[in-house]
Amino acid sequence: xxxLDSIQQRQISLTHAYVVNNAxxxxxxxxxxxxxxxxxxxxxxxxxxxxxxGGGYGVAWGPALVMDGDxxxxxxxxxxxxxxxxxxxxxxxxxxxDSLKDQVDDLDIFPMVPLQNLIKSCPVPANIAQGTADGxxxxxxxxxxxxxxxTLCDFLGKQRSGATIRLVGHSLGxxxxxxxxxxxxxKLPGFNFSCETIAAPTxxxxxxxxxxxxxxxxxxxxxxxxxxxxxMAWCATSLDFSLTxxxxxxxxxxxxxxxxxxxxxxxxxxNLNYTQWGMGSANMELRLCGELQSKCANYQAQxxxxxxxxxxxxxxxxxxxxxxxxxxxx
Numbered sequence: 001x002x003x004l005d006s007i008q009q010r011q012i013s014l015t016h017a018y019v020v021n022n023a024x025x026x027x028x029x030x031x032x033x034x035x036x037x038x039x040x041x042x043x044x045x046x047x048x049x050x051x052x053x054g055g056g057y058g059v060a061w062g063p064a065l066v067m068d069g070d071x072x073x074x075x076x077x078x079x080x081x082x083x084x085x086x087x088x089x090x091x092x093x094x095x096x097x098d099s100l101k102d103q104v105d106d107l108d109i110f111p112m113v114p115l116q117n118l119i120k121s122c123p124v125p126a127n128i129a130q131g132t133a134d135g136x137x138x139x140x141x142x143x144x145x146x147x148x149x150x151t152l153c154d155f156l157g158k159q160r161s162g163a164t165i166r167l168v169g170h171s172l173g174x175x176x177x178x179x180x181x182x183x184x185x186x187k188l189p190g191f192n193f194s195c196e197t198i199a200a201p202t203x204x205x206x207x208x209x210x211x212x213x214x215x216x217x218x219x220x221x222x223x224x225x226x227x228x229x230x231x232m233a234w235c236a237t238s239l240d241f242s243l244t245x246x247x248x249x250x251x252x253x254x255x256x257x258x259x260x261x262x263x264x265x266x267x268x269x270x271n272l273n274y275t276q277w278g279m280g281s282a283n284m285e286l287r288l289c290g291e292l293q294s295k296c297a298n299y300q301a302q303x304x305x306x307x308x309x310x311x312x313x314x315x316x317x318x319x320x321x322x323x324x325x326x327x328x329x330x
Contacts, residue, residue, distance in 0.1 A: 008053065010223065010286075010315050013196045015054030016079065017170035018308075018322050019047045020091045023063065024072040029325040031098045033070040037063055037146045044077060052321035057081030057089070061155040064142040068101040074176070076139050078155060088163055090152065090180070092139055094171030094199075101138075105131035106172050106201075109234050109274070110266050115208055118179065119186050126211050128179060128204035129234070129274075135172070136179045157188055164192040171230055171307065174200025174222075178277065182215055194219040199307055201233035205273040212277040213284065222278045225314060227290035227306040234274035236267040245303075246292065252299040288314040295328055 023043045024035045032039065040063045049055040061078035075093040080086065095102040108131030115126040118136060140152060148155050156165060165184070169177035174197030181195040195216055202209070212220070224231040229245060232238035239260055243252060267274065278284030290310045296302040309327045312319060319327065 007316060010196075011053045011317055012082075013166075013168045014170070014198060014311060014315055014317070015048070015051045015322050016057075016089060016091045016168050017094070017173060017198055018324050019044055019051065019054065020063075020075055020077060021093045021096070021170060021173070022047070022324050023075055023077075023093070024065075024096065025325070031071055031096075034067075035065065035072050037065055037144070040065065040072070040075060041077075041146065044079075047323040048079075050323045052317065054322070056083070056085075057087070059147070060088075061148050061152065062144045062146075064139075064144050064152070066101065066138045066142050068099045071098045072096060073099040073101040074135060074138050074142065076142065076152060078152070086163075088156075088159060088165045089168055090156075090165060090177070091168045092173045092176055092180075094169065094173040102135075102172060105135040107131065107263075108134070109263065110270050110272060112205065112272060115179075115182075115204065115211070118183055121186050122182075122211060124207045124211050126204060126207035128208055129175075132175055132179060132203045135176045136183065139176060139180060140183065153184070153187055156184065156191070159191065161190045162192065164194065167193065167195045168197075169200065170198045171200060174198055175203040178203050178212060178220075181220070182212060185215060192219070196221050196223070198223045198311060199225065199228050199230055201230055202235070202274050202276045204275075206275040209275040209277040209279070213281065216277075216284075218283060220278065220284050221286060222276065222284060223286045223288060223311070225288045225290040225306055225310050227292065227302075227310065229303045230307050231276065234263060234267055234272070235276075236264050239264050239267070246299055250296070250299040250302050256300060256303075290314060 057079040060080040063077040065072040066074040079089045109129045112127035167177040229242045232242045293305045
């Protein structure tokens with residue numbers, strides 16, 4: 001396995017995350033109604049192989065789809081391959097357009113629920129967002145209906161003892177993977193787990209962050225762009241700062257402002273102590289300093305660009321190095 005601190009590893013993880021994020025989109029980047037797992041699998045393989053990095057992997061399990069009406073949510077897949085042909089990677093998607101479930105799981109931050117509901121051995125009163133808990137439960141219970149038949153745990157439990165299994169996710173996918181990592185570590189103690197998240201909001205409170213730091217010390221990396229609003233969720237102070245992140249040149253639309261202010265009220269009125277894991281730890285947190293994109297005309301466009309495309313630049317990739325929807329509708 002490539003080391004967590006290599007630039008190539010970060011590029012591969014970003015590629016895997018972005019390809020899975022868009023795996024239920026067709027060749028014109030439109031959402032596919034009622035996508036079949038086989039079609040999503042074909043999209044993943046063809047787009048990985050069409051990427052600058054991240055190819056050379058096969059789909060070993062899944063993809064498992066959590067259907068939300070006509071559209072897919074929480075696309076989860078196990079990839080095996082890489083230079084040594086034995087890199088095992090679990091990837092789950094971020095928020096997918098047209099998925100109400102993904103949006104609810106994103107924003108359902110109160111009430112918080114005990115982490116012990118998922119991880120019985122957790123010795124501290126750690127709490128995670130209700131939406132995060134719902135998303136994790138959906139991922140863990142969704143079976144693969146093609147190839148290996150069964151759940152993610154069923155498949156991983158049959159891998160060679162002592163194998164290292166890497167968990168990767170962007171945005172909502174990253175928040176979910178941070179909890180899945182802890183769950184799998186308890187459920188499958190014969191394996192080594194690492195976790196790489198990109199642009200993720202926090203999944204839980206200070207107790208959760210401390211527990212994660214202890215359990216995953218040296219085996220987790222959280223990447224975030226300083227100009228990305230999403231990793232600022234759900235701390236009241238950072239959310240408040242996000243309202244002025246791009247200065248007066250980028251007008252914040254009323255809908256976004258209302259949503260952020262409502263979230264701040266929810267956090268403060270209920271004394272929610274949402275905290276990012278890895279804060280202040282040089283080997284668990286990678287702070288990337290983004291630059292404003294002049295082609296973005298307003299706050300919404302700028303925040304969208306910073307949350308997705310700026311990570312490619314910050315990690316040394318060019319637009320086009322990963323097959324995905326182009327920015328600016330071009």
